């Protein structure tokens with residue numbers, strides 16, 4: 075139930091389904107909920123050999139969450155920490171496109187639960203922003219050999235209850251925000267898991283049927299700062315240019331003084 079309702083910023087009442095898993099949970103997908111774990115991504119790799127198909131692994135408490143680029147991810151109680159483990163038997167490039175499916179699924183599941191007025195947007199490659207601050211992060215990890223992915227772990231963290239202090243994230247990073255802090259809305263991790271599993275399954279089916287193009291289009295329709303000047307920091311370079319979209323591999327397209335560049339791995343900074 076909403077704790078408070080800031081009418082000035084909202085035009086639509088949120089729809090929250092509490093403690094009521096939908097009958098629409100995708101068929102053939104396992105659902106594991108753990109009380110405590112080090113990292114749901116680590117658990118995904120431990121469980122993978124025992125799984126007969128895709129599985130969501132959610133933990134009520136995650137003690138050693140992993141973030142992108144070797145960073146830690148902290149999870150205060152009430153936040154969402156889950157991993158979808160897949161055995162895609164495909165190339166690494168195909169797996170990378172699933173991070174866009176994941177970000178879209180998080181975005182759309184939150185909108186399903188809270189209503190369309192929730193001010194969400196997406197930041198390349200797969201952050202979900204609320205009121206311009208970072209609400210959710212996604213970490214893809216894989217194992218395999220010869221360019222083929224045997225196990226893919228898509229780990230998703232969402233600050234439902236609490237965000238880390240700005241001092242806990244690195245300088246220049248987006249302000250961390252939580253759903254409760256920004257809107258007063260409360261949502262259980264279980265409710266988000268159920269909505270997310272449905273949305274992710276839809277995205278996977280869409281990609282299987284029509285390829286990456288509709289996923290890319292839907293992602294771009296929700297993208298923050300499209301057409302604006304942004305900065306991409308790779309390990310070795312800093313590239314500033316106009317954010318012109320995402321190519322068919324999922325690489326970020328920046329147009330700057332050196333022309334059009336496709337960037338496949340970087341941290342993005344909005345500046346200003």
Ligand SMILES: O=C(O)CCCC[C@@H]1SC[C@@H]2NC(=O)N[C@@H]21
Pocket residue numbers: 112113114115116138139140141142143145147154155156157210211212213228229230231232
């Ligand atoms: O740095 C990022 O933005 C990505 C953060 C991903 C955190 C999630 S929480 C669930 C899953 N398990 C982990 O150890 N990490 C991911």
